Amino acid sequence: MATPQNTPMLTASVCVPETVHGTHSFKIDRYDLHQGFGVGNCIQSANFTVGGHEWCIRFYPDGYNEDNKDYVSVFLQLKTKNIEVRAIYNLAIQPPVLPSNFANFSDGPPVVFDTRNDKLEAWGFVAFKKKSEIEGSSYILDNSIIVACNLTIITLKDAKEVEAGLVGDIQVPPSELVANLSKLLGSTKGADVCFKVQNEVFHAHEIILAMRSPVFWAEFYGPKRIEHRHVKNIEDMQPGVFRGLLHFIYTDSLPPMKDLNADGYEEMLGHLLVVADKYDMKRMKSMCERKLCHRFDQETVATTLVLAVQYNCSILKDACIKFINSVSTVDGVVASKGYQQLKRECPTIFADMWEKAAKARKF
Known part of the structure; x- marks a missing residue:
């Protein structure tokens, strides 16, 4: 008589954050x-509740610190204590002409707000947007602006046992x-x-451009929009960059650039960063x-440093500064084409380099 074989037990569990x-x-x-x-002075919103916790928005119209006094700074602060x-x-x-649920920015990774640590109780941007870009723009309506915050609270939960057949049965196709x-x-x-860039014409869809860029939205649908023309001329850009x-x-995603050599690749990244800044494409700018x-x-480090400072x-x-301070000799940097541009357009950056070099020598 055959010996019955043991049937393996099949169990499963699932963990779903709330x-x-x-x-x-x-x-x-x-x-x-x-x-x-004044630099460092903020306007604070009323406290609001999300996920059972108190929050507020801090807006610095003259920048969070002296290094960013030409920008407005915006932070989200957790107000609930010891958590x-x-x-x-x-x-x-948020441009006032947009619907209230408008959000033209990508979800970032989760971060931890911790009111037990002063450095982690608030997250945001010290150089959120240039003041000159806000003043006289479509962001201001009736002498008012709106700072919008979308917030998702994540609560991790213990895994729960489920029937084995319920896990992995349905294969959801990718988006x-x-x-x-x-x-x-x-x-x-x-x-x-249509956009005419030098001798090339590009066809596009207004609503898609506006959905992705607040600048295009203001141009097509804002109160100061330019009357529709079939062809719009772009005069300050190369066709490849547009x-x-x-x-x-x-x-x-960034365009494929495999056909470019090393210098051409770096130059194109610089152009794409500039155009991303111009059209307020934060994710694109960060990727560049x-x-x-x-x-x-x-x-090339001096030229790149000029770009970093200007934008x-x-x-x-x-x-860039860390690289310059780490090389055994700066002769190559000084002899580069970008060094004269760095001295001419960003003279104050040398103080930053000396300060960081001095701090590095202490360790």
Whole structure:
């Protein structure tokens, strides 16, 4: 008689974090009276509750510190004391002409707000937007601006046992949104706007451009919008750079640049960073900045540092300074084409380099 074989036990468990979502709009009236408020001084919203915790928005009209006095600074602060909260947050200066649920920024990774640690109780941006870009723009309506915050609170839960057959039965196909959207890149189907860049013409879709860029939204739908013209001339950009901008708008990724040599690749990244800043494409700008942090050498670091200073890329700036201070000799940097431009356009950066070099020698 055959010996019965033991049937293996099949068990399963699942862990699903709980999330709570909330949105707060902070309207600042009489914006002109808040100018000249002073560096380091903030306007604070009323406290609001999301996920059972108290929060507020801090807005610095003259910048958080002297290094960023030409920018407004915006932070989200956890007000509930002696607690740690894991959250995803988004902050934006919301053009009043947009619907209240408008949010033109990508979700970032979760961060930890911790009121037991002064350095972690608030997260935000010290150089959120240039003051000159806000004043006289579509962001101001009736002398008021709106700072919007989207907040998702994440609560981790213990795993629960479930029936084994309930786990993994349904295979959900991957999202096709980006793939479908990318099919419209360069297509004339449904296109309602054309851009002429030098001798090249690019077809696009107004609503997609506006959805991705607050600058395009203001241009097409804002109170100071320019009357519709079938062809819009872009005179301050190369065709390849504008093509790269459209590629990112439709695909959420940087354009392929495999056909460029090392110098051409770095130069194109710089151009894409500039155009991302111009059209307020924060994710695109950050991606360019991250790639540039790994591309410069003694011949190009000065040029890259100028770019970082002019477009307030603090991480890229620090990476350039660290590289310059780490080389055994700066002769190659001084002899580069970008060094004279650095001295001429960013003379104060040398004080930063000396200060960081002095601090490095102490360790």
